Amino acid sequence: MHIMLNNTPLQLATHCTVAELLQQQQLKTEGLAVAINNVVIAKQHWSKHQLQNNAQVQLFQIVTGG
Amino acid sequence: MLHIANKSFSSRLLLGSGKFANPNLMQQAIQASGCQLVTLALKRLQLDQPRDDLLSPLREMNIQLLPNTSGAKTAKEAIFAAELAREALQTNWLKLEIHPDPRYLMPDPIETLLAAEQLVKLGFVVLPYCSADPVLCKRLEQAGCAAVMPLGAAIGSNQGLQTRAMLEVIIEQATVPVIIDAGLGAPSHAAAAMELGASAVLVNTAIATSQDPVGMASAFAQAVNAGRTAYNAGLAAAQPHAAASSPLTDFLAIL
Numbered sequence: 001m002h003i004m005l006n007n008t009p010l011q012l013a014t015h016c017t018v019a020e021l022l023q024q025q026q027l028k029t030e031g032l033a034v035a036i037n038n039v040v041i042a043k044q045h046w047s048k049h050q051l052q053n054n055a056q057v058q059l060f061q062i063v064t065g066g
Numbered sequence: 067m068l069h070i071a072n073k074s075f076s077s078r079l080l081l082g083s084g085k086f087a088n089p090n091l092m093q094q095a096i097q098a099s100g101c102q103l104v105t106l107a108l109k110r111l112q113l114d115q116p117r118d119d120l121l122s123p124l125r126e127m128n129i130q131l132l133p134n135t136s137g138a139k140t141a142k143e144a145i146f147a148a149e150l151a152r153e154a155l156q157t158n159w160l161k162l163e164i165h166p167d168p169r170y171l172m173p174d175p176i177e178t179l180l181a182a183e184q185l186v187k188l189g190f191v192v193l194p195y196c197s198a199d200p201v202l203c204k205r206l207e208q209a210g211c212a213a214v215m216p217l218g219a220a221i222g223s224n225q226g227l228q229t230r231a232m233l234e235v236i237i238e239q240a241t242v243p244v245i246i247d248a249g250l251g252a253p254s255h256a257a258a259a260m261e262l263g264a265s266a267v268l269v270n271t272a273i274a275t276s277q278d279p280v281g282m283a284s285a286f287a288q289a290v291n292a293g294r295t296a297y298n299a300g301l302a303a304a305q306p307h308a309a310a311s312s313p314l315t316d317f318l319a320i321l
Binding site (some may be wrong): 030031032033034058059060062063064066 | 083149150222283
């Protein structure tokens with residue numbers, strides 16, 4: 001399966017959930033937000049939400065700011 | 067106490083977390099300021115760069131985190147940013163800011179009101195950064211915003227209360243907290259804002275880019291307290307002529 005992760009192509013061997021993708025990428029989930037095809041995915045749905053082929057996955061992080 | 071939505075804060079100073087030389091200095095400045103509300107921002111995750119653990123120290127300090135929508139140029143973008151921020155921090159509190167022009171970073175009043183109306187309906191506690199426009203502030207209040215955050219001067223400009231006359235009208239009319247945001251460059255500016263009757267002030271650049279951010283955070287905290295105490299005490303009225311404080315008798319006339 002093929003997805004775009006922050007505009008970088010990524011091949012996934014099998015179907016996986018948002019939570020599994022973050023785990024594979026070794027990303028801490030604190031301060032992280034996920035949108036798929038420009039729709040924000042609630043944190044509580046990350047473990048159930050299955051990625052579809054060609055999904056545009058965008059990850060965002062909290063940073064300092066005024 | 068400062069009451070915003072369903073929460074109370076003993077400090078009337080809000081801090082922005084940007085522009086500090088490092089996270090440790092930011093943490094120390096926050097501690098020195100005694101503030102209980104700190105703003106944060108969002109950006110796209112850079113997969114190839116390590117992430118600072120920004121949040122653990124703030125969580126330990128029991129601070130209300132206030133993510134902003136900086137970077138949004140339209141109401142649509144701000145609502146998307148708000149939804150991301152809510153998931154990233156698991157809070158529905160939001161500093162709404164929409165400033166399409168980078169030179170002056172003036173908030174877009176039309177997009178801000180549009181976004182505020184929708185975000186309130188989506189369940190957000192909305193604190194909008196806005197122009198010092200009494201009509202706009204009233205409209206934001208009527209839209210259900212939990213506070214209004216009119217600017218003193220352009221973001222990061224350190225110019226102080228350029229909008230003073232309009233802030234007085236906003237404060238007089240408001241039934242939600244008025245937090246003076248942006249442009250406060252010195253503790254005296256913060257004290258002046260509090261003397262006007264502002265509910266709180268938000269400071270970032272003036273503290274973070276000073277020579278000693280920890281010392282400056284403490285100075286701002288004292289100024290905010292002094293200004294609020296003065297407001298509560300009721301300032302004596304300004305007079306056009308002198309009014310003697312000592313008795314003007316003719317006891318020296320014998321000379």
